[in-house]
Amino acid sequence: MQHGAPLDGPSSFAPRSGPGGLPAEVDRLVGRDAELAALRGRLERSRLVTVTGTGGVGKTRLALAAANGSQDRFCGGVRLVELSMVRDAPMVDRAVLEALAVTDHSARPPRSVLAEYLADRELLLVLDGCEYLVAECAALAAELLRRAPGLRILATGRRPLGVPGESVLPLGPLELADRPDRESAAVRLFTERAVAVVPSFAVTEANRAAVGALCRRLDGLPLALELAAVRLRTMSVERIAERITDRFQLLAGGDRAALPRRQTLRAVIGWSHELCTPTQRLLWARLSVFAGEFDLDAVEYVCTGSGLPADEVRDTVAALVAQSVVIRDEAAEGARYRMLEPVREYGAGWLEALGDTERLRRRHRDWYLGLATSCELDWFGPGQAEVAARVDRDLRNLRLALEFGLERASDPHIGQYLAGSLWFYWVGCGRLSEGRHWLDRALRRPGGNDGARAKALWVLGYVAALQGDTVAAVAALDECRALAERTGNAAAAAYAVHRTGCVALLSHDVPRAAELFGAALARYREIGELNSHVLLGQVGLALAMALRGDLEGAVAQCEQVRAVCLRYGERWALAYALYVLGYAAWRGGAGARAARELLCEGLAIHHALRDPVGMVVALELLAQLTDDGQGAAARAWPSLGGLRGGAHLDLDTAVSRALSAPTR
Structure with a gap:
């Protein structure tokens, strides 16, 4: 955790080890003993509890503290579903599947899969950030609770879900002292965060009144207190209190009582914005196009431009980290960065005011299109595990890029190409259901580029075949083959023939499968193609030969594949070749x-x-x-x-x- 970062939201936890896992707490929950006890009591009595409150009040922080303390109660575990950046309604169900690490890849609706998976499990599901898709979250919660008697749901949002049986815990700001000489929960939080920023800080007789006044002026709102504490690096608490008062009087026209709490947080974030240099403000606005985590390479590509030279980007990011606008997380692969949602929203508002949202989202899409393309190329090589991990880390941003690519009426081919380029992730890394979602959406868009559409079609055929949806697979592959032959796209035609062979094999038509795999391999040789697909085509042919009793021919094919895999460092196709070799060894009497x-x-x-x-x-x-x-x-x-x-x-x-x- 970056020293001095705001700690009353998601940033108060260390990064998780994987999707759905609860982050480890790295600091003490301050001033919420009564609320935490109340929340735990409600979870004992109710199957759906929603913590509501304004932004920055600490809903996520409280919910995760309660969830961490409840893990021993649920033999099925406690899982976190982060929904604050989900804007596509169908992705709500898929986000839950991801958090649960459910490996079903059928073509069934995700909600049916979820209900079946949860039916006999005792599990606590934390749905964090439901305010953006309240209706979808409510419908999901209602159905899962009805069909899974051992399930309990803890949700957070700015308003209740409105589901029958829901217990709502409104979360207000931290307690404020009724007298200046008394310490309050708000003062304790401010003091702890202040010490994290300036270790020598202490509440003394000289500054006690100023600290108390500051906490009252910030309404005891945790995130506002933490952002104010960061200012101690450059000014005294008395000066901070004075500046906050001036800002409130300006916003409320001199009547402090007229300022609602949502404006309190906005005022403090706005003050942080005013204290930034013009370059820092510009970068803050541009960073708002990212979803979740991002790295410096992405920032340099997406955000560089008018008013922000490339050689100033890294120093400007560091300056925003120092001011707790951006949070830096250390990971094995290097530093990763993110913004809390209220801070990101503020930057997004400024970007919209600048009229630059469309351009920045396009640059964001282009960066992640490039990332997907390079990962697709790197998949055929020794770094497959690293490629998979890279896509995992950037999945939220790739989804955002897909969403933008499919929103754009003028260039639907980019969304089609991006969905197709991630074939290795959909198929090789356990994402068949999500891949099917994006591919179906991409191919429903009219127009586009013939090459991009052909690619999306054969990938859809591949995914649908593995899902057992033979009708959809054959339809997509037939359309791809016709389009490829009409436009002279020899590679797409070869892929269509190859994946039609997969359909035949999965349908137990082994002779037809052998014929199609052989035809695809001949096409690959004609165009000089060599990649994981070609090797899997050989493995498919080998398996068909083995199933027909030609174990010697199957072994010869797979030994060729193994030799190529060892030469290029390819592991994924090798694993399938080893399967056929194992089958042949068993059937051959070894x-x-x-x-x-x-x-x-x-x-x-x-x-x-x-x-x-x-x-x-x-x-x-x-x-x-x-x-x-x-x-x-x-x-x-x-x-x-x-x-x-x-x-x-x-x-x-x-x-x-x-x-x-x-x-x-």
Whole structure:
């Protein structure tokens, strides 16, 4: 945590280890003992509790403190769903799926998948930031609570969800002392944050009145107190109180009592804005186009331009961090940056006033389009795990770029191309359902570029095939092939033929699959294509050969794939080749031990990349080689809802058991 950063919101927690996990608390909750006890009591009595209040009052902070203290009560765990940056209604359900790490990839509606997953679990779901899509959050909460008796929901927002049975806890500002000589919760919070900024700070007889007056003028609003505390770096508490008073009188026309609390926070953020240099203000406004975290490379591309030279960007970001406008988080891959939502909203308002929102959102989209394109290229190489992690880190911004790309009537092809370029993430990293969402949306847009549309079509066909939606898969692939042949797009035509072979294989038409894989590989050779798709085409052909009894031919194909993978550092296709080699070893009489070694090597790769398709097919075959594997297989296949319907599986647990199981 950056020293002196505001600490009464999401920034008061360390980064999470993964989606849905609760962040670790890194400071003490100040002045909220009564509210915390009340919230815990309501969670005991009610299945839906909503904490409401104005921005900056500490709703998230209180909810997470209560959730952290409740983890032992729920055998299914406590999961956090961050909704403050979700603006696309269908993404609400998908955000919950992501937080729960649900691995179902069928074409069923996400809400049905959620309800089925939660039906027999005792779990607390924290829905944070419901104010932007209240109706959608309310409908989701009502249905899940009806269908999952062990579920409890803790929501935060500026107003209640309005669901029957909801218990609402209005959260007000921190307590203020009724006399200047008495310490209040607001004073305690201000003092703790002040010491974080200036370690020598203390409330003394000389400054006690000024501290108390400042806390009263800020209405005891936690985020406002924290932002004011940052000012101690450059001025005394007396001077801060004086400046705040002047600003309030200006805003309220001299009548302080007329100033509502939402204006209190805006006034303090506005004061921070006034204390920034023109360059800092400009960067603050431009940074508002980011969703969640971002890095300096993205900032330099998106925000550089008129009024902000490239060589000033990094120093300006550092200055905004020093003023707690921007929060810096340290991560293994380097520094990441973010803004609290009220601060981001303030910057977005200024960007709109400057008339620059459209241009900045376009630059933002272009940066993340470039990121997706480079990650697609890098996928064929030794850095696949790093590529997957990079997309994970930037997923919120990629979604925002997709949203903007699909909003634009003038260039729908960019949204189509971006959705298609992320094929490796949708398919290889457990995101089939989300990929289907974006691809369907992209292809519903009229017009665009033939090449971008063809790419989105074959990727949709691939995704739909793995979901078991054969009708949609065949329709998309047939359209892609016709479009590709009409426009002379040889690569798209090859991909369409290849993925039609996948449909045939998943439909158990093995001879047809072998024919299509062979035709696709011939097309790949004609155009000189070599990437993960080509290698998977060989693996598909090898599997079809093995299923028809040609184990020797299957092994020869897969050994070729293994050699290319080792040369280029490709791991994902290698894992599938190892699966076929394991199958051939088992069927060819080499023994369970030899087959298991090959399958476990591939399974470990799939697990590292978070590829549920690969994990499940490997688990199914391993199940026949281990003492307790049949039960694992029965639980494993349903997680690919499209291939075999049913319940869900904790793949991490299944993989761990499979890798440690004895060989018969």
